[in-house]
Each structure stands twice: as C-alpha cells, then as structure tokens.
Amino acid sequence: xxxxxxxxxxxxxxxxxxxxxxxxxxxxxxxxxxxxxxxxxxxxxxxxxxxxxxxxxxxxxxxxxxxxxxxxxxxxxxxxxxxxxxxxxxxxxxxxxxxxxxxxxxxxxxxxxxxxxxxxxxxxxxxxxxxxxxxxxxxxxxxxxxxxxxxxxxxxxxxxxxxxxxxxxxxxxxxxxxxxxxxxxxxxxxxxxxxxxxxxxxxxxxxxxxxxxxxxxx
Ligand SMILES: [Fe+2]
Numbered sequence: 001x002x003x004x005x006x007x008x009x010x011x012x013x014x015x016x017x018x019x020x021x022x023x024x025x026x027x028x029x030x031x032x033x034x035x036x037x038x039x040x041x042x043x044x045x046x047x048x049x050x051x052x053x054x055x056x057x058x059x060x061x062x063x064x065x066x067x068x069x070x071x072x073x074x075x076x077x078x079x080x081x082x083x084x085x086x087x088x089x090x091x092x093x094x095x096x097x098x099x100x101x102x103x104x105x106x107x108x109x110x111x112x113x114x115x116x117x118x119x120x121x122x123x124x125x126x127x128x129x130x131x132x133x134x135x136x137x138x139x140x141x142x143x144x145x146x147x148x149x150x151x152x153x154x155x156x157x158x159x160x161x162x163x164x165x166x167x168x169x170x171x172x173x174x175x176x177x178x179x180x181x182x183x184x185x186x187x188x189x190x191x192x193x194x195x196x197x198x199x200x201x202x203x204x205x206x207x208x209x210x211x212x213x214x215x216x217x218x
Contacts, residue, residue, distance in 0.1 A: 050157035071125025078108030124148035
C-alpha cells in the first residue's frame with residue numbers, strides 16, 4: 001500500500017488543529033483550484049461537493065465526511081508533477097505520456113508526506129481514486145472492499161464530474177447519461193452500493209436505478 005502506515009487510523013477531534021491551521025489546508029486547496037485552467041477549472045470543488053454528499057448518504061460520521069472532503073479536494077494533487085503539455089494536450093495521449101499520468105496518485109501521496117497528521121482516509125483517497133472494483137485499476141490493482149471507502153467515494157464523484165464536463169475531445173454529458181454510465185459500470189469500475197446511493201440519493205435519479213436505466217436517454 002502507498003498509504004502511510006504511520007498515519008493515524010482514527011481521527012481525534014483535534015486532528016485539524018494538529019495540522020497547525022485548517023486554514024493552511026484551505027489555502028492549499030484554493031491554490032490548487034485556481035491553478036487549474038480551461039476545461040479543468042472548477043473540477044476540484046465539484047468533486048469535493050459531490051463526494052461529501054455521497055459520504056453523508058453513505059452514513060459516515062462527520063469526522064470521516066471531513067476526511068473524504070479533504071481527499072476529494074486533494075485527489076489530483078500529484079498532477080502538479082505532470083508536465084503541463086501532457087495535462088493540457090487536446091488529443092489522445094501516447095503510451096509514454098499515459099505512463100506519466102499513471103504516476104499521479106503515488107506522486108500525490110509523496111507530496112502529502114509533509115503533512116503526516118492528515119487522516120488516513122484523506123491519503124487513501126489520493127492514492128486509490130483510480131482503483132477499480134474489479135481490480136483493473138491503478139496504481140495497486142486493489143479489488144472491492146480492499147479499496148479504501150474514501151477512495152471508492154471519490155472515484156464515483158470524480159468520474160461523474162469528468163463525464164458531465166466538456167473536454168477538448170468531447171461535449172459534456174447530461175446528468176442522466178452519466179448516471180446510466182455509472183450504473184453500467186456498477187460492480188466493474190465502481191462499488192455497487194455507492195453507485196446506487198449516488199444515483200438515487202445524490203442525483204435524485206432513482207427511476208434510472210430502479211428500472212435499469214432508460215436507453216433512450218443520450
Ligand atoms: Fe486522478
């Protein structure tokens with residue numbers, strides 16, 4: 001695991017205070033957000049919002065919801081090490097470029113090593129948000145419940161926002177079309193329970209989950 005074994009498993013009420021100042025983390029997230037340009041703008045805060053709503057729907061206690069929030073806000077911090085020409089490339093990446101992108105979860109954990117008081121679920125989300133329920137993800141190839149819960153939550157929020165946002169190579173999908181994609185990938189890419197919670201409770205599209213989706217929605 002690339003999660004820090006030294007990190008605390010349980011979060012005391014004072015963990016934010018132990019960071020020195022929660023405001024410092026807020027500043028870090030703000031700087032990350034404003035550094036995102038063009039089609040990436042707003043992604044951090046949307047993923048943060050959606051991940052918190054899913055964590056609440058999943059019944060997590062407040063301190064774990066907060067840890068998920070930080071994990072969602074920081075999930076792609078490792079991309080700070082990815083050259084801009086790769087991040088902003090309008091076309092498909094070639095294999096060497098894709099190999100660089102694959103490093104960003106591990107680089108994110110390395111960059112956060114200077115904040116050892118961050119709760120474990122936060123670091124787990126950074127490390128494992130590209131893991132897949134079927135084990136075909138990266139960087140560790142974890143499966144199902146072995147993937148930390150915070151990472152499974154951020155994964156759903158991250159992919160949904162990517163699908164519903166415009167990219168240089170695609171138009172933004174509708175919420176309904178993206179929800180159908182999540183349902184199709186339930187049990188493959190995503191945790192089935194969290195996928196249903198997200199579609200039903202966060203998106204309010206229970207009719208799609210209950211009836212297997214509407215293929216007429218494009
Ligand atoms: Fe990522």
